[in-house]
Structures are given as structure tokens and as C-alpha cells.
Amino acid sequence: MQNLDELYAMILDRKNNPKKGSYTDYLFTKGLDKILKKVGEESTEVVVAAKNPDKPRGDGELVYESADLLYHLCVLWANQGVTFDQIKEELAKREGLMSEYKDRPEIKDL
Numbered sequence: 001m002q003n004l005d006e007l008y009a010m011i012l013d014r015k016n017n018p019k020k021g022s023y024t025d026y027l028f029t030k031g032l033d034k035i036l037k038k039v040g041e042e043s044t045e046v047v048v049a050a051k052n053p054d055k056p057r058g059d060g061e062l063v064y065e066s067a068d069l070l071y072h073l074c075v076l077w078a079n080q081g082v083t084f085d086q087i088k089e090e091l092a093k094r095e096g097l098m099s100e101y102k103d104r105p106e107i108k109d110l
């Protein structure tokens, strides 16, 4: 079982100790533009999977594509020197934030 902490740690290890033939190493070697292209593609695939639950994997399609996106996001963070702890700290700062928006006007259809 691999949690996000472990996945990020493994990706960082690939960055610091390049392993020939590894897909993660391939992304780091290609660099930022390639990583951004993959994050963009995988984001779109998440959207398509959510809109088309009748794909071969059914609901599993969204799970599969979401995992792909999370992996590529972790590669982007590692490439840019952003730690997973920073992401968690940012999320933690937002705890309880919703109450600040309780008087926000209802969102109308765009």
C-alpha cells in the first residue's frame, strides 16, 4: 500500500538518485515543459473520465486517471522544489475557512 507521502518520497529519491529506465527519471530528464504537458493531459483525462463513466473501467476510470494526475503532480512539485509537507501545510491553513464565505451570494449558472 502506497500513500501520497510514500509516493512523493519515492519520486524525490528518483530525483536525487536517478535510475536509468525509470519513467520518473525520464520525466525529470525531459524537464519542466514535458512534466507540465503530462499534468495538463492527465487533468483533461480526469475531466473526461468524470464525464464518461461508461468507459471500459466504469467508475474505476476516474480513480485510475486521478491516480495518474496525482503522480504527475508529485513529479511537478519535486521538480520545482515544492515539498509535500508544504502542500499539506497549505491545506491545513484552510481548515475552517469555509465559515468566512457563509454570506457569499449564491453562484448562478455561468
Ligand SMILES: N=c1c2ncn([C@@H]3O[C@H](COP(=O)(O)OP(=O)(O)OP(=O)(O)O)[C@@H](O)[C@H]3O)c2ncn1[C@@H]1O[C@H](COP(=O)(O)O)[C@@H](O)[C@H]1O
Residues within 6 Å of the ligand: 002, 010, 014, 021, 022, 023, 024, 025, 038, 067, 068, 071
Ligand atoms: N504512480 C506512478 C505512475 N502513474 C503513472 N505512471 C506512468 O505515467 C505514464 C502515463 O502514461 P501515458 O500513456 O500518458 O504516457 P506514456 O505514453 O507512457 O509516456 P509519455 O507520453 O510521457 O511519453 C505511464 O508510463 C505510467 O507508467 C507512473 N509511473 C510511476 N509511478 C510510481 O512511481 C514508481 C517508480 O516508477 P519508475 O520511476 O518508473 O521506476 C512506481 O513504482 C509507481 O509507484
